[in-house]
Amino acid sequence: MAQKRITVAIDGHSSCGKSTMAKALAKRIGYAYIDTGAMYRAVTLYCLEKGMIDGDKVNKPRLRRHMPKIEISFKVNEEGKSDTWLNGKNVEQEIRGMEVSNKVSLVSAIGFVRRAMVEQQQAMGRNKGIVMDGRDIGTVVFPDAELKVFITASAQVRAERRYKELQGKGDTTTTFDEVLANVIERDRIDSTRKESPLRQADDALLLDNSNLTIDEQNEWLYNEFLKKVK
């Protein structure tokens, strides 16, 4: 009998390896993978490019008018990896930099931005067979997902991972303390915002991966997936 196709929802704190794990699972089981954080990052980049962010203020009336013009998509590149595109331009590199990271929590706290993104995400997952990661996937986007996972790790461990990643990309200006401060600040904004705050769904499995290797966490997730499709 063919395995049933399910929805896998992965939520958790920033920089705790959600996407590494989600991507690996999607590849292994032949599902589509959607990085919803990349969508909020792309909207943030759009705002920065249009000068809509001043300090910690986003020009909401202007952004609201621009929302219909913001087109976000994912395309697989030559290496077989999924890149984020914004209005016909590959923005994968730009959306991962500190400029976007420092402002994305402001943009992702805006109700009309969230509603537009959630609508697109629900359309992408309509036929199941999808692994989606974010902050509100198990609570808001797919409350009926068959497998929900909530991942966390200590702020120190998460900042170390993110710092290494930035260094690997050739960023020599950002300090470890800046990265740690960004991780802590994003946790605070993400968990206390009014619109869909980050929280573990009641039926989500909790995984603290502070002391797990990537392989260990991948195996754990794959086994949880097998339990759901058997």
Ligand code: DC
């Ligand atoms: O996963 P990430 O760090 O790339 O996400 C970037 C930001 O977007 C993060 O600070 C919180 C926000 N986000 C969100 O509010 N809802 C999601 N489903 C995904 C991300």
